[in-house]
Amino acid sequence: MDDSMVEQILSSGLPEKTKNDLMTFMEGKKITSEQFEKVMKQVFVEYGNTRVEPCEAVGVIAAQSIGEPGTQMTMRTFHYAGVAEINVTLGLPRLIEIMDARKTPSTPTMTIYLKEEFNTNRDRARDVSWQIEATRLSEFGDVTTDLVNMEILVNINKEVCQKRKISVEAIMEKAPEKIRSRHHYRDFVHEADADKAVIHFFPKNAESYQNLFQLHNHVRDVIVQGIDDIERVVVRKESGEYILYTEGSNLKDVFQVEGVDTSRTRTNNIAEISEVLGIEAGRNAIIDEALSTLREQGIQVDVRHIMLVADMMCMDGEVKQIGRHGIAGEKESVLSRAAFEVTVNHLLDAAVANEEDVLEGVTENVIVGQPIQLGTGDVKLIAKPIN
């Protein structure tokens, strides 16, 4: 293959994918210019043949293409995706979840990639994971209830602190503060002894055992290290680098952690992505998640269908549900909404608001019994043959 051929391919105006295919498949092959001509001619003919035609009802085709294989998908909610330790919802329930645009998925997980300095060394990766995994105070030392003195004693284990890269002082400061701010429990005072690595907690009401036990629970469960929403972190080596998989998701806070590669790290919580990174990222997340859910089930679906669904869901700058509380419920047409769900309310509200249905959509025209304005029904030009 010579330079002029490369030049011709690059300036052909074909889609990137086709250009790349041409380059990779032809590389290192002996091709006569005659053959090249022939190939390019066929490529152009085929390219022309595969254009969408105007009036095509692409929406319905997309919906059918995603909906039809739904019957073939498994219902098995839990499945181990890559990592045996972490459960992820897959199959039809996950697809429904994506289309529902739920605020939080039933099994939020993150795949955290690390910056180069961190992703080759297991210990350094582990260090990052300590910063992310939510760890309760009870894991740093023994929490004991002293019924005689009416106090809660925490003996912090310095070795654990060292291993988890957190200073005893930091824990001492953080624990009471977080009980107040996160647990909204304020009826206690505390004393910290940094040298002995002991914290004493006293309930304000020194008479009540109930308060003491309540305090005990709070002290035991207070998260002193890591990000609250992320319950577990698993470090795994994949294709030469260490990657963190998490149970629970909090994109915003994870981005703040040192060593996290923010450009590759991802979560399966679509709402979070669109909130933190913007609607375009949210749209791409929908496409990615839907596509990988379908692929995992061994179902081939063209990306374009999923793209259309994602674009529709994100058209107003926020991720909207496919259904009554989203796209279908916000349609302009009264009849279309009434024919979908909550029929009566839509009709009653339309009357008060003096709504008009201009009969442009599919359902409306089916209802009044006239041709729909899609496909062949959308052609308004009629040729009159000359005798």
Added chain:
Amino acid sequence: MPSPKRVGKIEFGLLSPKEIRKMSVRKIIWADTYDDDGFPYPQGLMDLHLGVIDPGLRCKTCGNKASDCPGHFGHIELAKPVIHVGYTRLIRKLLRVSCRECSRLLLSPDELQKILGPEEERNDDVITEKDIKKERVCPHCGAQQNKINFEKPTTFSEVWTDENGRKQEHKLTPADIRGRLEKIPDEDLRLLGINPLVARPEWTLLTVLPVPPVTMRPSIILENGQRSEDDLTHKLVDIIRINQRFKENQDAGAPQLIIEDLWELLQYHVTTYLDNEVAGCPPARHRSGRPLKTISQRLKGKDGRFRGSLSGKRVNFSARTVISPDPNMSIGQVGIPLAVANEMSVPIRVTPFNIDEVRAMVLKGPERNSLTEPCGANYAIRPDNRRVRLNDQTTETVAEMLEPGWTVDRQLRNGDIVLFNRQPSLHRMSIMAHRVLLMDGKTFRLNPAVCPPYNADFDGDEMNLHVPQTEEARAEALMLASVCENILSPRFGGPIIGGIHDHISGIFLLTHTLRWFEKSGVIYLLRSSVPDHLPEPGKVENGVEYWSNKQVFSMILPDDLNLVYRASSCKNCKECKKEACEQDSYVQVRDGQLITGTIDKKSIGAFDGKILQRIIRQHGQHRGGQFIDDSTKLSIRGIMYDGFSFGIDDEDLTKTEYKLIDEVLDEAMQDVTRRITIYNEGQLEPMPGRTLEETLEMQIMQVLGKARDKTGEIAGRHLGLSNSAVVMAVSGARGSMLNLTQMAGCIGQQAVRGERITRGYEDRTLPHFKRGDRGAEAHGFVKNSYKSGLTPAEFFFHAIGGREGLVDTAVRTSQSGYLQRRMINALQDLKVAYDHTVRTTGGRIIQFTYGEDGTDPSKSSFGDPVDVKGILENVLKEEV
């Protein structure tokens, strides 16, 4: 033809009392329907002014008979206003945002400005309840406001604290409310999102009730001659009765208490008349105890007016019967029993050019008794649109009168275009256009190769058939919906129609390795594909000409086909041996000649079909359809040439294998016991993030899973390609090696929700086991194979596992059905505009170019705009 009229738009609004009276043709005052002679009472609910349903009577309003009278509304004057249940929330809102004295909006102009912005810049935003603070003073008249309480379904009351600090509650009658709403000025209503011209809020309190025409609530006459009234009529009777009593009491000056009771009763009846499923209101019931189906219930839900009657319409010219397979017909055909074809018709207009032909059909009449007879006609339609049924008496006269301008309903004949459909219609390939092929028997026949798009099988499935009635519809069916146009699925751009089951086994057996056929054999194989001539024989031995099996297959390929790929029997070796492949999986086609390789699922099968896909790309859909016809017919001949069967003794293994299998299973059992011991001794190391039990369970599942796979390998080693099940699994026709494992080796672990079976009795699954037994047998491991038979306990566990699958399917169908309905509803209005953007009907742009590159997935090559690899292979004639 005159241009068809279009409905431009539909406007929604409330009916004012004035309008209701204006459109009413009769004031209804009598609660009775018919007198003893069965004649409607004047001014009763069945008054003849409201339309007629009995044949013979004429409507007193329009003078038409029952079939032509559309029905007319009447009205009832209510004694006192009542609340319309559908608008209780609106009424609540209005009471809360308006002053109790002057009825102005409880916002000063400044506050308004703050919420909605300056007057010039206001958009469609409206004032909501939240914008107004509770129990404030009116900024216009200074009146102190009270809290408005609303109690479902229709009770409103005012609450305030009196001087003594006691809570006071005062009920608001509908009349009070109406009085307040009447006074709300029009400008204030606009701010609340209400158009006062069509929807004054006081109209939500009914003073006049429209009585729907009788055509909307026809009474039916039962077998015993008794009339049975519609639910709506029953409800209207109740309303009129209470209304009359109310009026009488009111005129007689009855005590307030009685008046109030009657008012509430009237409210109840009007409420249930409008909606019989209101929360906090006992539904009105029929004498039999069945809740009445009133107005809301008629509109609502799947079988309601909107989804049931308006969005789903019934059609004529349709047929339905059981389907059965016929591999000898083309994929584009459908076999139709004569009984159906005689009943179904196609209208043809009589012209000077076809009048003789049509006259012959009319003369033939509706009787057609054999496939060979020409088609007749069922009806003739005169130029004045009168239908004449053709029978022995009429055929001759009609045939004589026939002239251009008439239309004749001709019976179905070979070659007609019909639409064929199987429910659930999940995608557009669920309805395809076929060509009619008249057949004996009473079932619809179709080529098994078109089963995948319909998702049909022949275990009793039924399918529907529709006959397009206009030239336009036929053209669209042929050009857009015909089977050939739908070989490629828009879902992924690959073929969805192709060989299945025996087609694959057959073509596999035929093309696997090298075989030679004599001329008679070749002719037998290719008989139904009808080649013009045979190629040069591949070899001549002792003066006898032989053709190879690959040559035979190449006969049905187009001449300029070039492609190389690996068949589905490929074992994905690390290094491909190409031509020397032991499995003969390296498929090479050069200039339309199959050089090496076996043809199987990957070549001609539905969903994969490489060769099929390539032919369609190069030669178009019709050559593709032709290829499916040829290859399926060839493969059926191929499978018949050797014969193919499968029976119980096909899973037989020898003693050595059984011994090996037993050993493998015993070993696994011991392994499980060992692990349990480790666990019991507390020596088990848990996996990160898992409890000890979970770790043990996972280990046991793994050990047992491996053991089953090993038995499968042992069985697979023994059973080679001489075994039919192996042939089917390897070629991809049906089943997998796992199925074979379960038949010959070991069924393996039964699972519920991905875990071993643990439910049942306390600490054990069945009383046959010891408490706390964690062993393999006690938790659903089935050691036996389907061939050897299951023990009672195994059988039970197997049933548990099987039940899960059934429940799963049942839940899944409903869930995925709803998902699809929602998606269709959300996306149905999208289309590609002439400027290549994707837009909603409102003109909003969703995508600037469809799919970012404007490629139609149904025309793409598995998603790619151009099949570069295929083109290159075809030009260079080598693998790329």
